[in-house]
Amino acid sequence: MFETFIFICLCSWSLAGVFGVDEVKSVSVMEGDSVTLNTDDTDIQRNDQILWRFGHNNILIAQINRKNNKSKCHYNNAAGRFRDRLQLDHQTGSLSITNTTTTDSGLYKVTSSRTETPLSTFNLTVYAHLPVPVVSRDCASSSSSSQQNCSLVCSVVNVGHVTLSWYKGNSLLSSISVSDLSISLSLPLEVEYQDKNSYSCVLNNPISNQTQHLDITQLCHTCEDNIHCCSFTEAVIRLVLSALLGVATVAVLVYDIRSTRSELIRTEETKHYHQTLVKSDQHYELSRRMSSIYVQI
Structure with a gap:
């Protein structure tokens, strides 16, 4: 039994070495910040040549040659997205990326000249800066809701990998999440006009958040003669x-x-034209009569 256990362990270790089974390290950073992918692996540091590859296609983006103590960044690879933004540490073999963008998100693998098996793998996620949510009166819903309630909507545009939530104090009321890029989100909320509780709309991703607090007295005042005094947007449209x-x-x-x-x-002009014609006719008649008198004489 003991021999069977040892055999299974040896096989598992052997397969891990052959197929390069390695833990993927997740790294998150905000867009515009710098990030360093630390190898912290003595096996990598002892290799004569260290290769950094990006993406599922394993595109070579940087390498270190310990024999001549030189390094090189392949800026033309990966569609030139890393141009002038890569830095290598000769001692540790770590890779730093400055001024990160969302397109830098993906897999980064460290290999050596001795084997193509990844010695270390990183999954980098670069999150875009979050906009502040906009809370406005939902006029369409307000027109059909009861006179005691106020319909609101919290909205954001051009976001991805985020969650939009309504909170009553510290209690979560509702939320919606999206994993796509550049999408618009909206989340409705209905409250009473006389509600004195504290409400807030929160947009967040794993490393940051933006909060918009609700002022019920400003957005949810009743309107006289059934005229809905809704959002600033409606007022602007009416003004335009x-x-x-x-x-x-x-x-x-x-x-x-x-x-x-x-x-x-x-x-x-027509009157003047007719007057001119009349005068012309009169002049002609006078001339004709004068000629007739002259002939008689």
């Missing part, structure tokens, strides 16, 4: 529509004035 209507009215008035003026000018 009013301005456009005013511009259209002025344009119609100007066109009407110009048309009337043109009609008057055409009337005056």
